[in-house]
Amino acid sequence: MGSLNTSALATAKRYVSDALTNQYIDNYKAMGLKGDGMGSRDSSWATALLSSIQREAGVYGAAGEIGVHHGYFWMSVALTARVGEKLFALDLFERNQDKNVDASGGGNMGIFTHNAQTLGFPVQDIVVVEGMSSSITPGQLCSKIGYGFRFLSIDGGHTKEILLNDMKFAECCLVDGGIAALDDYSNAFWPGVHEGIVSYFDRHGANSRLAPFLLHANKLYVTTRSHHKRYLDAVTSQAFWRNACRSTVAGPGVCIEAPGVNGGNLWKFQLGGHALAVAEFREFDQAQAVAMWKDVIAKC
């Protein structure tokens, strides 16, 4: 495995300029992107927020996604990356859709490549893996990339078995302080995702390398145990959640709850023995969210 030149990365630019990034945030349709995306805008700004927290902590590594479809959430992840942090994309793409057992999405290489190129990512530098996520081992993936992941989105197949397989990439390939975003944790229409994640924590318990720290907008964010407290404290102390919170099932202004935060109960906000901040089923003021996005992306 190679190593990351973190001092060079600390001063490196992001792949995409602030001007193009803001254009994407303000109106990506006008940029001529093709296809569609399945993630929400909330997940995109949360990714930038979390990446800026990683940067503050000096955490660097590859960024990418398992299950890119047409690349919309992939772009939100890749926008946070600095030149020198490898970009990664894995999907069945159109040639392997016969292996899409749960018929979730339909990756397309041409559309993905067009979208990545339109935003200005150097497509020749993206590590692309075409096929089932189970066709490659975590060891093979790590050596393909050369080092570990800073941010890995997991949004490929949605069965329990696939989740257990894909979480191995997070367990083995995240750098210390890396973050994996597990999509559809809260989606009742994909019970296999929930089952897979819960089985993982059941098997590994509080000794797992991975520790979940935030549930927001249908994604469960996990990091390595080494950084769990740091990230939990960082997200729960963000005034943003309070300020941009429009409506919530838990009462006005209560957009994030965790043990000791907003009266959060120690036993309620736990998953796999890890304290978890919950900001799920909240409505955020989009104008404030976009303003926050522009502010934090510049710090990624």
Ligand SMILES: C[S@@+](CC[C@H](N)C(=O)[O-])C[C@H]1O[C@@H](n2cnc3c(N)ncnc32)[C@H](O)[C@@H]1O
């Ligand atoms: C829900 S879509 C992803 C949506 C995308 N992340 C976004 O936010 O726009 C799921 C994707 O995973 C791919 N996929 C499904 N099963 C897979 C598997 N076992 N291995 C790799 N990719 C898979 C599909 O082709 C599809 O593009």
